[in-house]
Amino acid sequence: MHPKAINLQEKLATFSDRWAPKIIARMNDYHFKLVKFEGDFIWHRHEETDEVFLVIEGKMSIAFRDGAVALKAGELLVVPKGVEHKPHAERECRVLLVEPAGTRNTGDAGGVRTAKNNEWV
Helix, strand or coil: CCCCCCCCHHCCCCCCCCCCCCEEEEEECEEEEEEEEECCCCEEECCCCEEEEEEECCEEEEEEEEEEEEEEECCCCCCCCCCCCCEEEEEEEEEEEEEEEECCCCCCCCCCCCCCCCCCC
């Protein structure tokens, strides 16, 4: 099998829902997920894993209990496992997430914002 390039913009054009990560690739036990953010998410943590946020387009921030980190297109942040955080974007922001397969977007919080797992585009 010959690998194929994945066009992020083409994949992003296939969905409009926000806060619902879509898988675009798998590497070993990790998923690469595209997601569109707008507004506030919920406070949550991932006890078993770090989480990578790479901003493709737009601006966002990730609040922590002791401050926040602002990110813009081309910037990346690794949220360490077990650290409570809350993503936010004033306007639509497009992000690539890298995390272990099966990681729930709402971490330990659960609730109505929990997205379907294993949804590919």
